Amino acid sequence: DQQVKQNSPSLSVQEGRISILNCDYTNSMFDYFLWYKKYPAEGPTFLISISSIKDKNEDGRFTVFLNKSAKHLSLHIVPSQPGDSAVYFCAAMSSGAQKLVFGQGTRLTINP
Amino acid sequence: EPEVTQTPSHQVTQMGQEVILRCVPISNHLYFYWYRQILGQKVEFLVSFYNNEISEKSEIFDDQFSVERPDGSNFTLKIRSTKLEDSAMYFCASSTLNTGELFFGEGSRLTVL
Numbered sequence: 001d002q003q004v005k006q007n008s009p010s011l012s013v014q015e016g017r018i019s020i021l022n023c024d025y026t027n028s029m030f031d032y033f034l035w036y037k038k039y040p041a042e043g044p045t046f047l048i049s050i051s052s053i054k055d056k057n058e059d060g061r062f063t064v065f066l067n068k069s070a071k072h073l074s075l076h077i078v079p080s081q082p083g084d085s086a087v088y089f090c091a092a093m094s095s096g097a098q099k100l101v102f103g104q105g106t107r108l109t110i111n112p
Numbered sequence: 113e114p115e116v117t118q119t120p121s122h123q124v125t126q127m128g129q130e131v132i133l134r135c136v137p138i139s140n141h142l143y144f145y146w147y148r149q150i151l152g153q154k155v156e157f158l159v160s161f162y163n164n165e166i167s168e169k170s171e172i173f174d175d176q177f178s179v180e181r182p183d184g185s186n187f188t189l190k191i192r193s194t195k196l197e198d199s200a201m202y203f204c205a206s207s208t209l210n211t212g213e214l215f216f217g218e219g220s221r222l223t224v225l
Binding site for chain 2: 032034041042043044045046049089091093097098099100101102103104105
């Protein structure tokens with residue numbers, strides 16, 4: 001079941017630069033997308049979300065872009081900070097459903 | 113800041129034994145969930161619980177699994193007869209609305225020998 005895919009298992013970015021994490025999905029019934037961040041020995045923490053009626057949502061240093069025709073979303077973090085080093089999970093859900101479908105995660109490392 | 117708490121943090125059990133994982137969701141939340149993550153794999157949905165009943169469950173959540181909210185504060189996951197493949201990190205989560213914006217606990221690591 002690969003409904004949500006994060007093709008990059010890891011990403012390394014210099015502090016202060018932009019981090020771009022990507023996510024693809026196959027299920028056209030998904031209409032709400034989220035990004036979660038996870039530190040070791042902790043549960044996932046909600047970061048930002050976007051509805052399928054939008055193509056961009058911004059919250060401080062974090063921006064999520066949605067390209068529905070390509071079934072692709074991305075998370076931009078700018079500027080990247082050392083505390084952003086974590087595993088980032090993309091997730092999707094359909095309206096009316098209660099389950100999140102997660103991608104495999106991308107480990108982001110911010111180098112000083 | 114309110115948080116979801118889970119116990120135990122780590123449990124080791126023999127195959128075939130029953131296990132109960134406990135969670136205390138955030139007090140004013142209405143939706144409750146269990147997810148799991150097998151080592152090296154993605155986080156997977158198990159079950160959601162709303163209005164004192166299961167509202168959605170995955171194909172993983174078979175007859176060996178059950179959930180309960182026995183006293184209005186705790187939310188438990190029971191595995192009746194554990195299998196080796198049940199070894200995973202189990203995450204409890206809760207939310208006020210069904211928006212996907214979940215608050216997760218730190219997880220309970222289950223090791224089945």
